[in-house]
Amino acid sequence: MFSQTEMPSASSMFSAYASMTASMMLLRSMANELIPHPIRAYVLNAFRYLLKPRSQSLTLVIEESNGIARNHLYDAAEAYLSTRVSPDNERLKISKTPKEKKLTIRLEKGEKLLDLYHGVSLRWRFICSDSDKNNAPTTDNTTGISNVSVRSEKRFFELSFHKKHKQMVLESYLPFVLEKAKEMKDEERILKMHTLNTSFCYGGVKWDSINLEHPSTFETLAMDWEQKESIMEDLNRFVKRREFYKRVGRAWKRGYLLYGPPGTGKSSLIAAMANYLKFDIYDLQLGNIVRDSDLRKLLLATANRSILVIEDIDCSVDLPERRHHHADHHYHHHGRKQSDVQLTLSGLLNFIDGLWSSCGDERIIIFTTNHKERLDPALLRPGRMDMHIHMSYCSFQAFKILASNYLDIPTTDHHPLFPEIEGLIEDTQITPAHVAEELMKSEDTEVALQGFLNLLKRKKMEGDVCENEAVAADEPNNNKQSNKKRKVACNKQKKTVAAAGTQRRTRRLRRGSSL
Numbered sequence: 001m002f003s004q005t006e007m008p009s010a011s012s013m014f015s016a017y018a019s020m021t022a023s024m025m026l027l028r029s030m031a032n033e034l035i036p037h038p039i040r041a042y043v044l045n046a047f048r049y050l051l052k053p054r055s056q057s058l059t060l061v062i063e064e065s066n067g068i069a070r071n072h073l074y075d076a077a078e079a080y081l082s083t084r085v086s087p088d089n090e091r092l093k094i095s096k097t098p099k100e101k102k103l104t105i106r107l108e109k110g111e112k113l114l115d116l117y118h119g120v121s122l123r124w125r126f127i128c129s130d131s132d133k134n135n136a137p138t139t140d141n142t143t144g145i146s147n148v149s150v151r152s153e154k155r156f157f158e159l160s161f162h163k164k165h166k167q168m169v170l171e172s173y174l175p176f177v178l179e180k181a182k183e184m185k186d187e188e189r190i191l192k193m194h195t196l197n198t199s200f201c202y203g204g205v206k207w208d209s210i211n212l213e214h215p216s217t218f219e220t221l222a223m224d225w226e227q228k229e230s231i232m233e234d235l236n237r238f239v240k241r242r243e244f245y246k247r248v249g250r251a252w253k254r255g256y257l258l259y260g261p262p263g264t265g266k267s268s269l270i271a272a273m274a275n276y277l278k279f280d281i282y283d284l285q286l287g288n289i290v291r292d293s294d295l296r297k298l299l300l301a302t303a304n305r306s307i308l309v310i311e312d313i314d315c316s317v318d319l320p321e322r323r324h325h326h327a328d329h330h331y332h333h334h335g336r337k338q339s340d341v342q343l344t345l346s347g348l349l350n351f352i353d354g355l356w357s358s359c360g361d362e363r364i365i366i367f368t369t370n371h372k373e374r375l376d377p378a379l380l381r382p383g384r385m386d387m388h389i390h391m392s393y394c395s396f397q398a399f400k401i402l403a404s405n406y407l408d409i410p411t412t413d414h415h416p417l418f419p420e421i422e423g424l425i426e427d428t429q430i431t432p433a434h435v436a437e438e439l440m441k442s443e444d445t446e447v448a449l450q451g452f453l454n455l456l457k458r459k460k461m462e463g464d465v466c467e468n469e470a471v472a473a474d475e476p477n478n479n480k481q482s483n484k485k486r487k488v489a490c491n492k493q494k495k496t497v498a499a500a501g502t503q504r505r506t507r508r509l510r511r512g513s514s515l
């Protein structure tokens with residue numbers, strides 16, 4: 001009985017529950033009304049956050065574009081990851097454009113990749129998502145053509161790693177990825193050769209470009225080793241020294257003067273430098289430029305990481321004293337009146353020291369000449385050109401490189417004809433171009449070498465005759481008149497060689513395609 005009176009009845013329990021529910025509902029609706037929605041959401045989120053198990057991994061999202069601009073890191077990651085594909089990958093994208101030398105491999109949607117960097121594992125994932133479902137690709141059923149213009153795909157990489165490596169990833173790994181991608185790009189880069197186009201309207205000039213496919217490299221260049229290495233070292237030092245140039249307050253530029261007889265490889269060296277550094281070439285034919293102002297315009301249109309070439313500087317720039325000497329030549333510069341030509345040496349020098357120095361980075365300027373002695377001292381003064389490179393006649397060392405290029409005789413090999421060639425070549429002024437021409441005459445090594453040896457012998461004899469005649473000319477008892485005649489003939493012979501070089505060069509310039 002007692003227990004019965006103590007026990008709440010079912011009806012009273014129900015009413016208590018009902019009143020509690022009612023008061024909770026009242027409280028809830030009061031809270032809903034009194035506490036604004038954002039605060040409620042915030043409190044809920046905070047609870048959720050506190051209750052969630054802590055993750056030890058951090059994920060970086062690298063999106064394809066950053067609003068309007070492309071994300072440089074995305075492109076770098078894409079290129080870098082293509083070198084890291086593993087047998088675990090199941091789907092890869094593969095392509096090749098006509099201009100590319102190699103196949104391009106890319107990760108396909110959803111593919112994962114594990115990279116190791118200094119013992120740290122880094123997990124990459126490539127994700128492709130339709131950013132807006134309404135804009136999903138549509139296919140026109142009648143034509144079957146997929147309408148890609150409305151397609152808006154969001155592509156990004158996720159890079160996940162342990163949180164404790166955050167610093168290392170940001171400061172070391174990602175810069176490493178950027179650097180690697182840059183190296184790859186340089187390797188694949190198709191070099192351009194820019195030449196002047198003067199045809200589109202009178203007085204106006206602009207750059208035209210074609211692919212530079214000059215095969216010359218430092219390996220194929222016939223030059224003495226020490227000289228070749230000093231040039232390569234100089235170039236290496238130059239490209240590495242961005243910070244140095246900044247610190248000492250100098251423009252990041254370097255000037256080279258290449259001088260030597262025609263056919264000694266000046267233009268080949270320029271191409272080898274471009275191929276080595278992966279720099280574009282701008283071939284500035286001063287003969288086509290009328291005003292200093294054109295020079296300025298053209299200069300501003302050149303890109304960084306390039307080589308500006310001015311060939312035959314002694315012939316192309318209109319020195320004031322030459323103007324004086326050639327006062328009777330009223331026409332110059334491709335038939336334009338001399339008075340029209342306003343391009344001056346001082347303009348050119350200002351251009352080198354001033355404007356050229358102050359705009360752009362990582363630039364090289366190269367002048368070539370066959371006659372260094374004819375150059376204005378202003379061009380040669382210290383500091384104007386950083387390095388003067390003498391391209392000379394073919395030495396035995398240089399010949400061995402050509403023999404290896406043209407006849408496949410390894411430079412370490414010894415051929416029975418070599419000693420005789422070595423004895424003759426140093427006394428004979430023969431250009432690498434001439435040697436190359438001779439070695440190309442036969443595919444048979446023996447025939448080609450014998451032919452070359454005969455040429456050397458002939459040249460040596462001619463040289464000896466010239467020399468003897470010169471000596472004879474100094475002897476008082478000889479018939480001076482006939483000696484003079486012979487000397488003239490000798491000089492004539494030399495001049496023909498030089499003229500052939502100039503003609504060759506002019507032909508090449510006209511073709512405008514190769515250096």
Ligand SMILES: Nc1ncnc2c1ncn2[C@@H]1O[C@H](COP(=O)(O)OP(=O)(O)OP(=O)(O)O)[C@@H](O)[C@H]1O
Pocket residue numbers: 220221222223260261262263264265266267268269370391431432433434436501502504505515
């Ligand atoms: N040092 C060299 N090494 C390899 N090949 C050379 C060398 N010199 C000349 N040649 C060969 O001779 C050709 C002409 O040489 P190049 O045009 O480089 O001479 P250059 O010094 O620029 O002459 P120019 O003064 O007439 O412009 C080249 O295409 C190349 O095949």
Ligand SMILES: [Mg+2]
Pocket residue numbers: 266267268311368505515
């Ligand atoms: Mg040349």
